[in-house]
Amino acid sequence: MAKVLWRPPADVLERTRIGAFLRWLEAERGEKFEDYAALWQWSVDRPAEFWRAIWEHFEIVAQVEPADVLADVSMPGAQWFPGARLNYAENVLRMPGVADDEPIVLAWSQTRGPITLSAAELREQVRRARAGLRRLGVRPGDRVAAYAPNIPETFVLLLATASLGAIFSSCAPEFGTRSVVDRWRQIEPKVLVAVDGYRYGDKVVDRAAEVEAIRAELPSLEHVVRIGYLHEGHEGHEGTDWAALTAQTDEPLAFEAVPFEHPLYVLYSSGTTGLPKPIVHGHGGILLEHVKMLALHHDLGPGDRFFWFTTTGWMMWNYLVSGPAVGAAIVLVDGNPAYPDLSWLWRVTQETGATYFGTSAPFLLACRKAGLVPKDIADLSRLRGVGSTGAPLPPEGFEWVYEAVSADVLLASVSGGTDVCTAFVGGVPLLPVRSGEIACRALGARVEAYAADGSPVLGELGELVITAPMPSMPVGFWGDEDGSRYADAYFGTYPGVWRHGDWITIDDGGACVITGRSDATLNRGGVRLGTSEFYSVVESLDEVVDSVVVHLEDPEGGAGELLLFVVLCPGESLDDALRARIARELRTALSPRHVPDQVFQVDAVPRTLSGKKLEVPVKRILTGTPVDRAAAKGALVNPESLRYFAEIRAARG
Missing domain, CATH: 3.30.300.30 (ANL, C-terminal domain)
Structure with missing residues (x-):
């Protein structure tokens, strides 16, 4: 057995959201589970009951309730919550347990000063942006593209777009013209919202020329909205600027009721061997999956401040900004994580009062290699959780966190992907943290290891597969009318089984080790x-x-x-x-x-x-x-x- 670095406290069931969920299951459903393994097994053996419990326990807001939970279990083609009509943005902006005057967005940047939005201010900004998009003619099904970093305007734009039933897509402004056009030409956006540039550490990066080149390459664009981020107040003379888009209007905030699978946003594969795959995710699947993970696995809720260092070109941004749906404030950070040195993100963690800090495994290993001791240079007393993804975290990375960051945090090494916009293996407050191991398979994710002949194996290396549907599996690929590209990408190797493309070893207790791409x-x-x-x-x-x-x-x-x-x-x-x-x-x-x-x-x-x-x-x-x-x-x-x-x-x- 690997070295145990952290154990759940004796009162873990009383102090965590997963403990509250277990009590609710017993009181409302008569379901009692002895440990996490039993809860996980129930969640994958009886997925309709599990996901209905998530819906009801977290009081998902729907304008029309579903007629069923899982009408078709086939993969691809699973049908979740048929008949339901809801809106992702309405559920995020509900912000359960958060008062109107409480901070819900804390933004730190190397380009401009800090910005804090209260819950009421966020709703107001979304209301105005929504009205502005309507003035530009945005309707359900239209695409709105953001060439913008991890700043409040990008988050507001996502929620405003979703509230209309339109479809959002973002590229980080460090993406060059060709990378952006390869993605957005496929989805033909009507509106482009773009920054003029940014600062990356001590470098000034002007993006005016790239924005014009992108505009010229996308004939579908009817409007370009500029954000004066690098040069505040100097958005340019052509088109609309962000201030004009969000100018005062009396139009109320409202939410288009859309089907569970209605497209919310389009994410993209890396595109290293061809055009990036345009992966379409739906309102309901993303909402349920993120609520489950953020509350039950990361233990986030009202009073928490959730910080994951990411750009808008990585699915972790989409994951981060669902935080308010469980009542957690989110910390948005834009800049060079190593400027002026590797201590910057740890100091931001202190300054924002973050209770959860997520980053990449390479960043944690770089801090370790540099001899950094974050707890000596920043007050991390509020920090309860640390997340790591992007690559497997080796044992020395685990041990460094507990030695140099805090002995009391719950460290979760997680793995998932753009394809499901979540982690399907990770940590949970009910299980110990062992050096070099991913603690568990996530609730509702039937992750298995397959031998070369397609048989499941335990305790030995195998292909990572998912053998039952998850709500956040893609709605499909944009433009893939018959679903053939989607089916071939994930189900071509094992018909009816999702092959993810990683090597995984799962022990008989459910702990995992991922050892790279297959x-x-x-x-x-x-x-x-x-x-x-x-x-x-x-x-x-x-x-x-x-x-x-x-x-x-x-x-x-x-x-x-x-x-x-x-x-x-x-x-x-x-x-x-x-x-x-x-x-x-x-x-x-x-x-x-x-x-x-x-x-x-x-x-x-x-x-x-x-x-x-x-x-x-x-x-x-x-x-x-x-x-x-x-x-x-x-x-x-x-x-x-x-x-x-x-x-x-x-x-x-």
């Missing part, structure tokens, strides 16, 4: 090796900043080649001594199979716009695919990094 698996001598444990060892070396590893199979059936590429600290070079130390560390910590055949030094590892490593394009380049066909450069934060691998390919012949 399409980037290292397979040596018939043994599958996950990439995450590999990176954990290599990047723990002081000299190594980043790394990527690929396995090149031998078409004749031999062992193939395991190639490691490392980015080193300034002033370091890859010599025989460092190569030998890398090999020794991998052999000792993992196994002789993990020792690479060759190690190369590169200047950068290719990453998506949301920061994920790209092993597959590297492998394609090394096996002869031209750089311009191996990955869509607009989907990378550093497309120039691909040339290093082309040069290595050429040198290797």
